[in-house]
Amino acid sequence: MILALAGCARTIGVEVAPHAAEPECADVMLAVPDELGTDLPKVRTSSQATAAWGEPGAAVTMRCGVEQIGPSADCQQVDSGDGTTVDWIVTTDDAGTWSFVTYGRDPAVEVLVPPAVTEDHSTSFIADLAQAVSQVPATKECQ
Template sequence: MLPARFVTALTAAALTVVVLAGCAPRTIGVEVAPDAADPRCADVMLAVPDELGGDLLKVPTDAQATAAWGEPGAAVTMRCGVAQIGPSADCQHVDSGDGTAVDWIVTTDDAGTWSFVTYGREPAVEVIVPPAVTENHSTSFIADLAGAVTQVPATKECQ
């Protein structure tokens, strides 16, 4: 039979693990991009902010060269290493307010999901914003990502 102090300590340790596991952020599943192993993606990922829009906190992801902010089912996701998109009327020049600017190809689908893909940067970066996020947020937080995506130099601009 185990001593009572040992049983008490073991029970306390088990409860601590359960409580801490309940506080841990859940991992967001993000599909890896085809060129995620490009070394410039590492520079981008090291520069991503800890929050977007003032209240969307960065959470762990399960794939290389990806990031997410929010919570499962309502998360902004980012992938570095996606294919470049050619010139488009959907190209928008976004100033971050700190002197940096990024050109994005901006689209939205019938479900209300927004897609932002950097234009003129290789590898390209894609940001997906689901309707669960835009219910309570403007997509203007895309400017918060300028410091990260400008780690890949621009070779073209929106026309």
């Protein structure tokens, strides 16, 4: 029965980031939470240094090893509530997908939140990722 359940596990396709092989990305992946918010469980992904929560078509995805983004007016500091603060460049595209890219951390981490998730959730669960992305030390902060 365990084999049957393992065969039914969902896998979310997530494109690997250019710098996913950086050692810090392994530390980030080991620290990601098993759940975002109260109802987005972690699911398997198809690529190195990636994570996803939710279900196919309605999943929050994360990639470690994306290119850093320079200073931006879209930079926001997010406090996790335990004293850990992460600076994110926060944008939305025309389709309504939210993009969060860490600022001042190399390698950078990207989190995408599609409209299928934001229909029923706020993006406040981004704070749940603070411990994981803090595995990459910050060298700059939002201005």
